[in-house]
Amino acid sequence: MLNFTMAMLPLLALIGLMLIFPKWQRRKKGAEQHKGLRRISLTTKTFRPGKGGQLLATDYYFDEEHFYEIQIDVKKSVPLSAITRVERDSIKVNNRSFWIVTYAADGQMKQARFRHNYSLFNTDFADFLDAVKRASPAARVRELNAFSL
Incomplete structure (x- = not known):
């Protein structure tokens, strides 16, 4: 069970990054002129x-x-x-x-x-x-x- 959890952690982190990054990038770009x-x-x-x-x-x-x-x-x-x-x-x-x-x-x-x-x-x-x-x-x-x- 521990091996399965350790294998899924990078996948979950990648999915979380994909959901958060576009909004973060847009806020950063919006601050620029x-x-x-x-x-x-x-x-x-x-x-x-x-x-x-x-x-x-x-x-x-x-x-x-x-x-x-x-x-x-x-x-x-x-x-x-x-x-x-x-x-x-x-x-x-x-x-x-x-x-x-x-x-x-x-x-x-x-x-x-x-x-x-x-x-x-x-x-x-x-x-x-x-x-x-x-x-x-x-x-x-x-x-x-x-x-x-």
Whole structure:
């Protein structure tokens, strides 16, 4: 019985570290001043009808005030306060969910769909969800947990 307990101790310590480290890392990063944009997505191919129906590489970023959609030659910004909903889509690719950001722009509701880049050492996507909650308290923002990744 003692051998089993001794064998399980490192495993339990590792699991505990995995649960605590991302929050600790986010608190540490939050204390720093972030300069520039923080990427929250994996590169996604987006259909852009104005360019002859091409699929263009699209990346999504945020800072303390705006959410950005950046394609090769186009940078579109949306204030975080204009975001009304951030939710997980039911579609998964390579065991990673798509997320949908719904926002109001020019009197219309628009959506951005992307796969997040959250990992143990990169918590920018979780920080984005917190920034949306702060900027737009009425927005419906899905909680990020092990089951919604």
